[in-house]
Amino acid sequence: MSSSISVEVSGLTMSYGTTKVLHGVDFTIARGEVLVLLGPNGAGKTTTIEILEGFRLPSAGTVRVLGEDPAKADELWRSRIGVVLQSWRDHGRWRVRDLLDHLAAFYRPYATRAGGPPRPPYPTDELIEMVGLGEHRRAKVATLSGGQRRRLDVAIGIVGRPELLFLDEPTAGFDPAARRDFHDLVHRLSDLQDTTILLTTHDLDEAEKLADRILILHHGRIAADGTADALARQVAGTAEVRWSQDGQRHVHATDDATGFVRDLFAQERMDRGRVEDLEVRRPSLESTYLSMVADERPSLEVVR
Incomplete structure (x- = not known):
């Protein structure tokens, strides 16, 4: 696997019993790229992400993430990735700064990674400012609003300064100002920290603003692959x-x-x-997307 490629997927297939949800999916993600994964519910997005994160075993195919098979990777490999889930439970009595400082301690032994410069965890106060929680660093998690809690989720995902970051619906619950700040953060992570980002969202405007490239999954197949402009020109008319x-x-x-x-x-x-x-x-990305997912045929032409 080339050092310029963060993720390489070939022939990825997944079945649950007799139901096949992924049908030979192929794609790569370049180092430092922001890739947005779009698709209706049931398209296979969550399954794909969970396989890349090492939480689920595929039925067939080859997956390499940061040069490793996620199903066999060790703790050093896991220290190189960050994950922001849609939601997760924790102890509401933690204070924001204490929680992030506690989590950062787990990454410090892995700060020196083979094949690249050291990537120590973010200093806690710097991280808190990055996600816009500076006024809440001493607040208990249980007292945070939904949008503030989501900012904390993002901080938890990036505390270890990951080389590859998975963002699952990261701005759910954000107000417009918080969403804009988060978009700025994504651009900084990609541009300044050389972080590869794989993001899922149902917000097409967000996808268009953030993505270097967009994959549209439909019926477990890649229906389209390209920039927002390219997809609009070639698909929507x-x-x-x-x-x-x-x-x-x-x-x-x-x-x-x-x-x-x-x-x-x-x-x-x-x-x-x-x-x-x-x-x-x-043609807009929205018209492109809607025209594709409204088609219920089992496969669609891949747009390059």
């Missing part, structure tokens, strides 16, 4: 150009919006009427 000319409103669908607009202004220069109120509406 044509762009729509709207404009006014000589007092009349016009709408035109085209596969080449740039070329059409160029021709439109060329006509304007030939005194065919001034072009006003020009608007180009391109």
Whole structure:
């Protein structure tokens, strides 16, 4: 496995009894990449993530995460990953700073990792500021609001300065300001700390803002693989150009919006009427996603 690849999955298959939920899934995640995994309930997202985290054994296929088989990896390997679950239980009597300091102690023996520079756990006070809990460092966990509790979940997931971070619906319960702050944090982790991130979300706007690349799972298969713009162009259809000319409103669908607009202004220069109120509406990630998951066929073409 190349050092430039954090995750490599080939022929991943998973069955529960007679029900097959993953059908030969293949993908890779480059080091430092932010990959967003989308898909409706039952598409196989949770199963895929649990296999990559080493919590579930696949029925068939090959999985390499940070160069190891998750099913056989040791504690050193586990110290290199971070996990933010949708929810988890703990002792509400812990104070925020004490809890994070306690958890950081488990990572310190593994700060020096073969094949790369040391990655000691974040200093507790720095970590608390990173996730926006500076005013609550002495608060008991039981007194935190839902959004504050979610910020603590994120802090717990990244306390060990992971090389690979799994985020499962990380902004559930966040208000708009907290969500924006979290998005900034994800970008900092990826850009400055060289952290690879695999994120699942049902928020398509969030996926579009965060993802370097998007995978859409549907019926246990990869239905699409690409950037948000690439998926919208190749899957959702044509762009729509709207404009006014000589007092009349016009709408035109085209596969080449740039070329059409160029021709439109060329006509304007030939005194065919001034072009006003020009608007180009391109396919959105939302329209792409909905068009794909509304199709109930067992497989869809992979978009590269």
